[in-house]
Amino acid sequence: MLPSFLGKAPARRVRALRTWPCLIFGAAVLSLQACEAQARLGDTQAQCEMRYGASAAGIVGNDEKPLLAGAKEAAYNFQGWRIRVAFVNGAAIREEYAKIPDAAGLKPLSDAELQAVLAAEKGAYMWREAKPRLGNAGLNALKTALEGRTWERSDRATAKFKLNLVLVIETHDAELVEKKLAKDPSKADPAAGAVLPKF
Numbered sequence: 001m002l003p004s005f006l007g008k009a010p011a012r013r014v015r016a017l018r019t020w021p022c023l024i025f026g027a028a029v030l031s032l033q034a035c036e037a038q039a040r041l042g043d044t045q046a047q048c049e050m051r052y053g054a055s056a057a058g059i060v061g062n063d064e065k066p067l068l069a070g071a072k073e074a075a076y077n078f079q080g081w082r083i084r085v086a087f088v089n090g091a092a093i094r095e096e097y098a099k100i101p102d103a104a105g106l107k108p109l110s111d112a113e114l115q116a117v118l119a120a121e122k123g124a125y126m127w128r129e130a131k132p133r134l135g136n137a138g139l140n141a142l143k144t145a146l147e148g149r150t151w152e153r154s155d156r157a158t159a160k161f162k163l164n165l166v167l168v169i170e171t172h173d174a175e176l177v178e179k180k181l182a183k184d185p186s187k188a189d190p191a192a193g194a195v196l197p198k199f
Contacts (some may be wrong), residue, residue, distance in 0.1 A: 004037045040121050041157055041171050043092045043182070045074055050083055052076035060084060068174065070181030088177055093123075094170040106165040114161060118151065121169050125154040 049055065055074035059082050067073050068086035071093070076083045077100060086094040098118050099107040110115075118127050130150045151159040156172035
């Protein structure tokens with residue numbers, strides 16, 4: 001007598017059991033591709049242009065500071081958003097998300113928009129919001145209002161939401177790279193900064 005879980009067609013069940021490894025492998029490949037499609041930090045300029053289109057001139061004001069001094073920077077106009085990306089050694093290490101400003105200035109980001117960007121930047125990692133620990137709800141609210149909300153990804157990348165207007169996402173070593181570039185500008189990307197004529 002056959003066990004009840006095999007039923008009347010054991011050969012069909014055995015074939016189904018043989019296909020499970022293929023299905024599991026296929027699901028793993030698809031999940032890896034989904035993670036790759038969502039990873040933004042570390043992307044090359046070509047990957048950013050595939051995602052957002054060609055970089056747009058004139059959407060960063062002349063009075064705005066560079067996103068990362070000494071780095072190659074590109075800005076993209078994507079579906080009403082301005083996305084600035086700083087590249088060092090060909091990889092994105094700092095990104096800034098904001099809505100395209102109008103005559104009144106930058107537009108605030110809703111919580112749903114903020115969460116959508118964080119979800120897209122998550123990749124294979126998880127975000128955890130850092131909460132202030134001052135012991136007083138009023139002081140915590142004041143600290144959040146002044147410094148903005150922050151998140152840390154499980155690979156130690158950070159996201160900072162400033163004034164409800166701009167979300168800056170960077171690798172864990174972006175500030176260290178920025179300091180090194182400030183000390184030794186010769187290590188900056190050759191395309192960064194203004195091109196001077198040869199006198």
